[in-house]
Amino acid sequence: MLCGGYTPLFLGGSHPFPQDGIVTREIYGSNGYVADRRQCSSQRSNPIQVKACPGNYYVYRLVKPAVSIPKPTYCAVAFNTPSYDPCNNYTSLDQPWRATNSTGTYTCDKDFNWNGWYRLMYNGMNIRMPESCVDENKCGTITPLWLNGSHPQIEDGIVTRLVCGRSGSDCCYYRSAPIRVRACPGNYYVYEFVRPTLFCSAHCADVSTIMLISTTTMAAISTKLNTTTVTFNDPCNNYTALDQPWRGTNETGLSICDRDFNWNGWYRLLYNGMNIRMPESCVNQYRCGTDITLGLCGSHPQIGDGIVTRGVCINSLWIYRYYYYYYYNGYRDSFMSIRVKACPGNYYVYEFVRPNFCNAAYCADVNTITPSIAPTAITGTAVTADNITFDPCNTSSVLDNDWRSIYNSYRG
Structure with missing residues (x-):
């Protein structure tokens, strides 16, 4: 009952990059209780097209939602690029209880006042969120939260990633609020943690990724990379x-x-x-x-x-x-x-x-x-989606409706 209606509609996939052009994304609707496993995909609407535009904004080719969905509304969430570099403006979270091997405590991130960007540490060492399923009752909480997607590269800038929590055999039974992530020089990451939607859950730190890298070591690695050809098994060439x-x-x-x-x-x-x-x-x-x-x-x-x-x-x-x-x-x-x-x-x-x-x-x-x-x-001329001959970044209508916000409660 947010976004001004009864069934909020959201994008079933990541937003594109400018170089991707016009892409098609599925649209899903959520309703029911937070504990309901079907909350985030119980309704499926008609697909839409999306394009990323210069100036850090997006345009959407919105269509009439599926008639079977009760009172659907397209949602909006504030997504402002910070005026500062979060790699240089963050709060360190050196809390060993967040480790994936930590048990016996039940700390809830919902009780914290989250504000800004955070860097995960483990007794002074670099550590990052897990990218795969974490068992229940780990990370010092009941429902550990893991990153459903890979961490970005430095050149990717700030990206958005989904956050999941396990229940039983389903690794993504719970879907908490998405977060933004950035890779930083020095082999660490910063996360824009937000208040989880689950009653008792916490963002995890993967102990298998603990790293202690000094400035001297990083300089040595940089020198080696400049003089050595580094090879790895790219799965695109090894399958x-x-x-x-x-x-x-x-x-x-x-x-x-x-x-x-x-x-x-x-x-x-x-x-x-x-x-x-x-x-x-x-x-x-x-x-x-x-x-x-x-x-x-x-x-x-x-x-x-x-x-x-x-x-x-x-x-x-x-x-x-x-x-x-x-x-x-x-x-x-x-x-x-x-x-x-x-x-x-x-x-x-x-x-x-x-x-x-x-x-x-x-x-x-x-x-x-x-x-x-x-x-x-590959040769030939470019083909635009659905024969669109204009640039939608320059031909769009503005939807500035405060009731679409994910923080705006039901109005009917």
Whole structure:
């Protein structure tokens, strides 16, 4: 009941960069109680188009929301670029109880007065938020909060990331308020922490990322980088091709089980030699050559995003999980996470992992089939989305409605 209506509408994916041009994003609506797992995706509206404009603002091609949604309103949240560099203006949080190995206390970040930017420390050493699931009752709290997405690079500037909390087998059962993050020189990060929406939760610090790097060490590393060629295994160049047409969203009649495969490393999806990617929306049961279809919970990344973490969603009304001895309503829920990267040449690579149930398989969306073309071979003229021949950054209407704010309560 915020944003002036009953069902606030929000963007189902990250905002684009200026170089991305016009992109299409899904629109979701939230209603119900905070503890309701369906809160953030219980309603799905019509997609819209978005573009990032010079001057640090965005334009949206808004459309009439889905008629099935009760009193929907497009939301707005203040997003001002600070006039200062948060890398030089932050508060240090040296609280070891936030560590992912800390138990026995129940501190709630909801009780703190958050204001500005914060740098995570662990007994004077650099540490950062975890990028993957954290068990309950860790990090000195009941519901530990982790970053659902990769940390940015320095050149990315300030980015926005989703924040998740685990309940049972669902790593993103709870979705707290998003935060902004920046990478800083000196191998540390600053976070614009805000008051979580959950009753008792806390932002975590990943003990596996503890670093103590002095200025002298950083100078030595910088010198070495200037004189040495550094190589790493880019998954865009080091993957296994999965050209298995039975994974197509139009395939039926099989019961393949990806749990029987020995998954190891990164994989690129192909369809008879052509690029294809995972679906970003629900796929009916008994498709993709299996009984239980696995899709991506969220949008695919842009090349500039690097490696990101995404939940894996299923579409199966009832799944019996024998090791928990109960039936689990798994519709559109995330059982596990995988990592994804966008690669030059208009394809994606996925770090698939072994599903913990059968019969289930990763899907390939036949609506996304594109020829495999090397980036150097791409020629021709640019095509604008939906044949838009004008720049919407220069032709837009201003929506300055204070009731759209996420802090504005229901008016009806």
